[in-house]
Amino acid sequence: MNRELISSLVMARQDVENVEMIEIASPDEVMENENNLPTDLSLLSLRNTVLFPGIVIPVTVTRAKFIKMVKKAYRTDKTIGVIAQIRHTPNEPTPEDLYKVGTIATILKMIVLPDGNVTVIIQGRRRFEVLQYNQTEPHLTASVRYIPDNFPSVRKKEVKALIQSLKEAAYKILSLNPEIPKDAQMAISNIDSPSFLTHFLSSNLNIEINEKQLLLETFDGSEQAHKLLEHMMKEIQVLEIKRDIQSKASLDIDQQQREYYLRQQIKVLQEELGLETPDQEVEKLRAKGAKKKWSKEANEHFNKELNKILRMNSMAPEYGVSLTYAETMIELPWNEYTKDNFDLKRAKKILDSDHSGLDKVKERIIEYLAVLKLRSDMKAPILCLYGPPGVGKTSLGKSIAKSLGRNYVRMALGGLHDEAEIRGHRKTYIGAMPGKVIQNLQKAKSSNPVFVLDEIDKVSRDFRGDPSSALLEVLDPEQNSSFKDNYLEVDYDLSKVLFIATANSLDTIQPPLRDRMEIIEISGYTVEEKIEIAKKHLVPKQLEQHGIKVKDLRIDDKAIQKVIEGYTRESGVRRLEQQIGTLVRKIAKAIAMQEEYPKLVKAEHVEKMLGAPVFDHDLYEGNETAGVVTGLAWTSVGGDILFIESSLSRGRGQLTLSGQLGDVMKESAVTALSYLKSHADEIGIDYRIFQHYDLHVHVPQGAVPKDGPSAGITMVTSMASIFTQRKLKQNLAMTGEITLRGKVLPVGGIKEKILAAKRAGIKEIVMCYKNRKDVEEVGAGYTEGLTFHYVDYVQEVLDIALLPEQVENAMKFILPDEKKEIQPVEML
Incomplete structure (x- = not known):
């Protein structure tokens, strides 16, 4: 329903009265008076509306023929027939262009306009149906048949409910359309005639002309009212949707206007306070970007991001994300390199002063510097320093950076389990940031730092990805020249970065990742090297940390040696540094409490300050017991010695292994026993003992898991000693694996094992x-x-390890079936 709602009642009684007073018949008078209705009518065609009985509307007539007809009718009986056009035509409408049903109307008022056109105010009276057209010139006339209104009695409940529904629907439409004056609701409430109410609402309903014509052609009043109610309910739904849309749009516009107003105020305040506005901030970033040495692709991407920021609302969450991204790009050292120092003698001096030993590693670094000096475009190699904890793998990276004159950064990989920590998050995520590789380059402020990847063997994996696989691109010299971080979205060149990885074990590193690195093994230190490291580095460091001047305290070499031998057992010097720290704290306490303390700490002071020694210097347990052999083992914290013990008891020839041995050591024990059985005569063992005695092989410290291919010859020697009851050579240890045919195989970890033996x-x-x-x-x-004994076969091992004499109180073997004592077989 639209503004035409008041054209029938309000406008007819107000606008027309402004011209002069006219008389408008009531709807009931119009529709009940049929005596003076002519059967032949002059027809006025309407293009955009349909006239219903009782309705008053203004009509402007522009065609000359119709103007003459209207004037003639106004001078005579003031009656014309009004009928709607089916279609618009540029020429005069023909009978085919008109509907068959129209409304006879009375001209209430005629107004001649200055341009010659005529406006007439007409009131519909009765519907008619065209029987035939009589003439077309000078205007259309037709013979008609009048159709009476057929509306049921108002007293019926159904009719009352229908009329009430029509009024309520009309009120709803009026409430949803604020453009319609409130007087319209009063006009509707004053309508008592159901026929006129139906015609009135049909005339003013906002529907198509053909739909209004269908209502006009519905002669049954009840049916017409039902159709009208359907149209009104649809109109209500449309208006409700329109209201919701307008309400939301209005809220959005109000919020945007409010934000715009606030932004303008902030901008003015920032200018008054001398602060940067968002536009100024972006332009500063653009100026900085113009000075960067990045690629064309990175420059285009950066400026595209800045243009995006300028179009963005500074209060929007995306604004901060984009601005942070642009600042991150600016802070990265694109193609910015520090100048390398190629003084090889100076570099060697720095490496030697910072680290005692490690000759192989230092030699490799000097080789790298030499090649880089000859070829400035050499791609940086990926070095992996592999060795036990505390041997200086991480600190060696600092020394390399110092000798090269490069910046130094370190990235801890221990426990890393998210691939995004390497490649970064996509910046569409909340809290997105670049990966740790890019973050550390940002801190380094150069694109060629020494980059230490610490504990690369401790990288883990879970449902969030595999960081080891993500490191493949970082550590591959053929790929890292175009490393793409998910957050950065553009390639970054890592080929000039000197990556140095550290690891305690190679077993947990993925083979593809290990293949991309040059493995350099770093073994432990000798006692002499540890003493030098303590004097040069550990003691001065601990004195400084505890606030003691060097002149106030010195630690004797013998004291350091006693700490090393009695209180530490390691390949590195980490535990040694802790014990020295304990010594220094004792002295610091004495100084703070003004007590007496030795300014020169000697060996005899160590036990008083640290307590009884934790480890015995000489772990060798002698050779008085048969079957106890000292072996050498490699562990993740360096080398160690272990004892393998064997014992025999009456039984059925079963083999028992204990000491939490792994599968490899169990196989070594079984292989050793099989070798002894097959070579019993050569070794001097009565073969009957294997059937009547059970063998138990044990490795002490059963709470510690043990495994590895290094205990083969140790086990076979232990078994041979217990079966023959022969003594073992004093102060002897061994390492090596065996085969069934008695071949001795080489093993690894030799340096660690040598240090453990010493x-x-x-x-x-x-x-x-x-x-x-x-x-x-x-x-x-x-x-x-x-002294080293190199062997190829087990028999050589036994010849070296087993002495001719037997142990004291040698075991006497008794065979149950013969009930007699069997002495050990004499030596061949």
Whole structure:
């Protein structure tokens, strides 16, 4: 329903009265007076509306023929026929262009306009149906048949409910359309005639002309009212949807206007206070970007992001995200490099002063510097320093950076389990940030730092991804020149970065990742090297941390040696630093409490300050017991010695293993026993003992898991000793694996094992002949005081390890079936 609602009642009684007073018949008078209705009518066609009985509407007539007809009718009986056009035509409408049903109307008032056109105010009276057209010139005339209104009695409940529904629907439409005056509701409430109410609402309903014509052609009043109610309910739904849309749009516009107003106020305040406005901030970033040495792709991407920021609402959450992204791009050192120092003598001096030993590693670094000096475009290699904790792998990275003159950054990978920590998050996520590689380059402020990837063997994986696989691109010299961080979205060149990874174990590193790195093994230190490290680095560091001047306290070399041998057992120096820290704290306490303290800490002071020694210097337990052999083992914290014990008891030849051994060591024990059985005569063992005695092999410290291919010859020697009851050579240790045919196989971790042997007071070591090259690489300083026996077969091991004499109180073997004592077989 639209503004035409008042054209029938309000406008007819107000606008027309402004011209002069006219008389308007009531709806009932119009529709009840049929005596003076002519059967032949002059027809006026309407283009955009349908006239219903009782309705008053103004009509402007522009065609000359119709103007003459209207004037003639106004001068005579003031009656014309009004009928709607089916279609608009540029020429005069023909009978085919008109509907068959129209409304006879009375001209209430005629107004001649200055341009010659005529406006007439007409009131519908009765519907008619065209029977035939009589003439077309000068205007249409037709013979008609009048159709009476057929509306049921108002007294019926159904009719009352229908009329009430029509009025309520009309009130709803009026409430949803604020453009319609409130007087319209009063006009509707004053209508008592159901026929006129139906015609009135049909005339003013906002529907198409053809739909209004269908209502006009519905002669049954009840049916017409039902159709009208359907149209009104649809109109209500449309208006409700329109209201919701307008309400939401109005709220959005109001919020935007409010934000715009506030932004303008903020902008004015910032200008008054001398602060940067968002536009100024973006332009400053653009100026900084113009000075960057980045690629064309990065420059275009950066400026595109700035243009996006300028179009963005500064209060929107995306504004801060985009601004942070642009600032991150600006802060990265795109193609900015520090100048390398190629003074190789200086570099070697720095490495030697910072680290004692580690000759192989330092030699590799000097080689890298030499090649880089000759070829400035050499891609940085990926070095992996592999060794036990505390040997200086991480601190070596600092020394390399110092010798090269490069910046230094370190990234801890221990426990890393999210791939996004390497590649970054996509910046569409809340809280997105670049990966740790890009973040550390941002801190380094250069694109060629020494980048330490600490504990690369401790990278874990879960449902969030596999960081080890993400590191493949970072550590591949053929790929990292175009490394793409998910947050950064543009390629970044990592090829000039000197990556140095550290690891305690190679077993947990993925093979593809390990293949991309150059593995450099760092073994432990000798006692002499530890003393030098303590004097040069550990003691001064602890004195500084505890606020003690160097002149106020000194620690003697013998004292340091006692701490090393009695209170630490490690390949590195981490535990040594802790014990030195304990010594220094004791002195600091004495100084703070003004007590007496030794300014020179000697060996005899160590036990008073640290308590009884934790470890015995000489762990070797002698050779008085048969079947106890000292072996050498490699662990993740360096080398260690272990004892393998064997014992025999009456039984049925069963083998028992204990000490929490792994599968490899269990296989070594089974192989060793099989070898002894097959070579019993050569070794001097009565073969009947294998059937009537059970063998138990045990490795002490059962709470510690043990595994690895290093205990083969140790186990076979222990078994041979218990079966023959022969003594073992004193101060002897061994390492190596065996085969069923008695071949001795080489093993790894030789340097760690040598250091472990020296710590335990071992004098002689037996190992495979193929391990001789490993011993030679270790260096004379590590092997001093040790004798090495290189063997190829088990029999050689037994010849070296087993002495001719038997142990005291040698075991006497008794065979149950013969009930007699069997003495051990004499030596061949």
